[in-house]
Amino acid sequence: MRFARRLGALLRHAPVAEGRGTAFAPLRVLPPVVGRCPGFNFALARASSTAVPAALVKQLRDRTGASMGKCREALGAEEGDIERAVEWLKKRGVRSMEKRANDAAEALLAIDVAADGSAGALIELRAETDFVTRNDIFQQFCVYVANLAAKHRPSGGAPELLEKEIGDGAGRPKQIDPATGLGPALLELGSVLGERLVLGDA
DSSP states (O other): OHHHHHHHHHHHHSOOEEOSSOEEOOOOOOOOOOOOOHHHHHHHHHHHHTOOOHHHHHHHHHHHOOOHHHHHHHHHHTTTOHHHHHHHHHHHHHHHHHHOOSOOOEEEEEEEEOTTSSOEEEEEEEESSHHHHTSHHHHHHHHHHHHHHHHHOOTTOHHHHTTSBOOOOTTOOTTSOTTSBHHHHHHHHHHHHTSOOEEEOO
């Protein structure tokens, strides 16, 4: 646009030389005009900054169980830093899980019995879709919660169990901090799996 304006002004004020049957303006060397398109430059910068290696996306997915799209978004936002990307998923996911209103309709049951047979527990862990209930991390956590219930034997049912600390027992999913309570742990795991998780009364 700047080039067109300058060229038009130049031609309007240039002396005209008369040739045989032709009127023409003498050629002049113009300084180069460097044009910038902010939107285009921004798009290029954005594309280059969010180009995340597939191996890094897979590494984050294996660690958190989150979708490939979410992992790529988290790594792009945190400039490829795995640890910060994990925290990004937790913070964004927990906020959305707390506000999510739709019910968790799919369920998985798990049973655990103490080694001496003195106590047992049956728990129901629900998610929004069967896609998540088939997830290895979800199933592992479901078994772990059943083990937790058999250990604590909560007389108050699910509400009481939600207040118990996860602990560092065998089979604890590596995504869950052992010092976290079961209630916040469900929010955290739901954030990386992308769905709301609910502990039901089996």
